[in-house]
Amino acid sequence: VKGASGWSFDVSAMAAELRTRRIGRNELDAIQVMRAYVDAQDEYKAGAGRGRYATRLVAEPGKRDGLYWPQKPGVAPSPLGPYVAKGGPYAGYRFRQLPATDVAAAGALPVFIGWPAKWDDTGVKTFVVDRDGGVRQKDLGPDSGTRGRAMWGFAPDECSEKVDGG
DSSP states (O other), X not given: OEETXXXXXXXXXXXXXXXXXXXXXXXXXXXXXXXXXXXHHHHXXXXXXXXXXXXXXXXXXXXXXXXXXXXXXXSOOOSSOHHHHTTOOBTTEEEEEOOOXXXXXXXXXXXXXXXXXXXXXXXXXXXXXXXXXOEEEEEOGGGHHHXXXXXXXXXXXXXXXXXXXX
């Protein structure tokens, strides 16, 4: 900032700008995780799932019934990495797959949600992969963590918006 006595740093403006950039970077990373979830589900369905989507993120010990299982020699790697599969935090976000329903059992993509680990610090938007594989976003406010952990179903509403691109 240029003042009467010359140039100086506006420390409070710098802190706000750094926070804004961190949130933006984390939100872009979270969107990529949401898209990676769709890819992992497609990979699972084509392979270990034998035509069905995974109804859990982490496989039961010794099984390949989820999107993540520990890597062992001679066994194909799981479609999803351990940080996301175990809920994060990853890039300032926590993640979970909503419980399987009769719709998921019938072959629809299970809903996946990602919310900021610390709202208004690591992120603002909550992201959801809907049953069609689209990514939607909404600001759930300071209670986003509580609401994300409590969510059992998802129906898009007029306040959520589809994320563009891919």
